[in-house]
Amino acid sequence: MKILVTGSNGFIGKNLVEKLNELKDYEIITIDKENSKEELVNGVICADFIFHLAGINRPKNDAEFFEGNTGLTEEIISVLKENNKKTSILITSSIQAELDNAYGKSKKGAEDALLAYGVESDAKVFIYRLSNVFGKWCRPNYNSAVATFCHNIATGEEIFISDPSKEMTLVYIDDVVRNLVRTMNDKNAKLGYITVDVEHKITLGEIVDLINSFKNSRADLMIPNMGSEITKKLYSTYLSYLPEDNFSYPLKMNVDSRGSFTEVLKTADRGQVSINISKPGITKGNHWHNTKNEKFLVVSGNGVVRFRKLGSEKIIECRVSGEKLEVVDIPVGYTHSIVNEGTADMVTLMWVNEVFNSEIPDTIWLEV
Template sequence: MKVLITGSNGFIAKNLRVTLKKMPQIEIFLYDKEDSLEYLESLIKEADFIFHLAGVNRPKKSDEFYEGNVNFTQIIVDILKKYNKKIPILLSSSTQVGNGSDYAKSKEEAENIIQKYSIDNDVPCFIYRLPNVFGKWSKPNYNSVIATWCYNITRDIDIEVNNRDTLLKLVYIGDVVHAFIRHLYLNQSKEIFYEVDVVYEKTLGEIEKLLYMFKESRENLLIPNIAKGFERVLYATYLSFLPKDRFSYKLNGHEDARGTFYEILKTLDSGQLGISTTKPGVTRGNHYHNTKNEKFLVIKGEALIELRDIFSKEIIQYHVNGNDLEIVEMIPGYTHNISNIGNEEMVLLIWANENYDPKKPDTNYIEV
């Protein structure tokens, strides 16, 4: 199948392109505003499907809305008519249709052109009135408030929030691309207007709070729940805006005669991760927890881990090393320690089910 994408260097188009490239039997034709109309005609002659994503959002003059959104759409339809081609068109429109602005009016006129083409030629077409779209490769001060805020916050630039209670409807670029691509293969109906399946409703205040939590997580190491939902896709978007010289950040650790300890990451509901180094011959620990539990994983060197029920004299031992990875559980009510029994520095990865609270450490000293 030969697929034409107009506005091929735009935010949505870039994300669509990279997904289509991974699909077998899809040949992609790209058309952008710098290309000639003669080139457009040559592509349309060969195309089997058109993703019409080209459009004008923020022109200097209002006439450009109609030139870019209406006239260009009519040009596409006229070329199809010239060659008697009847192929599907998917148009990206906007939920702003109906608000009376020149942008909205131009988008609605473009919709009408596509609808007429669909009816006159009995060919399926698809119109998406998209709300705010966000995700990687979006442009700050152009595509969405999220793009602008991500750009500013990752560069320590203040953001403007007029009303934190303003509610936005948002769709993530990955969900938009998935919705678009399914029309290449699904049986088509007589419907022409479609929506993206997943729509988020968030206030400006909620978005602002999350973005600053992402920023501050490099200092306090506390990351929100980013495994699913809006937080997951917003965090991916935020990371995509990091300047190239800010991909990394330093950890602040603790060092003493025994070695070092660094907290790596803290979560809201799944504890924290840390890493320690221990010098040869040194023992750490000799304490128990009432409720806290930990997992120890030696990733370098050799170690002896010992545990003892505080009401028993029996000592349980585990010999572990970085060449044969083995997790040892620290059981509540068992005092435990870990000794470096090798000749090199021992490195230990530690997960705890709760974040360390110096006011309630749940750490009780007893020799194993």
């Protein structure tokens, strides 16, 4: 199946082309502004399905809106008619098609031309009126507030919000692409106007607060709630705008003669993760907790975790090794220790069910 994608180097086009390449079921014809009119015509004639994503949204004058939006759509339709083709076409339009401005009118003109083509030729036509699309590869400081916020906050540049309380309707690029591909493959897909099946309502102020929290997480180690779909998608989007020389960041290592202890990440509701490194022969722990619970996972080295229930003299031992990954749960009410019995540093991944609170440490010293 031959698929034509116009605007293939644009934000949506690039993401769609990569998804189609990943699926490996299609021969993809890519057309962008660098291609000639002849290449466009040949692509239209050869295609079994057309994704018409190309358009103009930042012209030198209003006339370019109509040339690049309405005019290009009419040109594609004209080629199909001249060659007696009834190829299905899907176009991405904009919610601004409802507005009385040059851009909106040019997008509405493209919609009307496509709908007329569907009636005249009995071809399947699909129109996605997209709201604010966000995600990786979107151009910042252009026509996407989310892209601009992510880029500017990641690079330390200023941002400006005229009204933090203004509510936005966002659609994520992966959801858009999934919908486009599904529509193409669904023989019973609804014709005409279609909406993306997942939308997110969020204010400009909330968007900026979240993105700032992503940047701050390198210092405070707090990871936001990834159970929230909009938070997860905005976080992924933010990371895609990190400067290439800023992918990594240091952690504070608490080092002494016994080894080191380093906090890696924290969450408001899922506790925190740390890395403990013990030198050979070193014992750490010898304390117990009332409510706090931990999980130990030795990933390198060899040792033993020892437990003793308060009020009992019985000592329980659990051998641990990086050669056999095994999680050890630390029950409350048991004093416990971990000993490096090997000849090299022992590295332990530790999870605790709460972020450390110095006012309520819930850590009572008692030798095993």
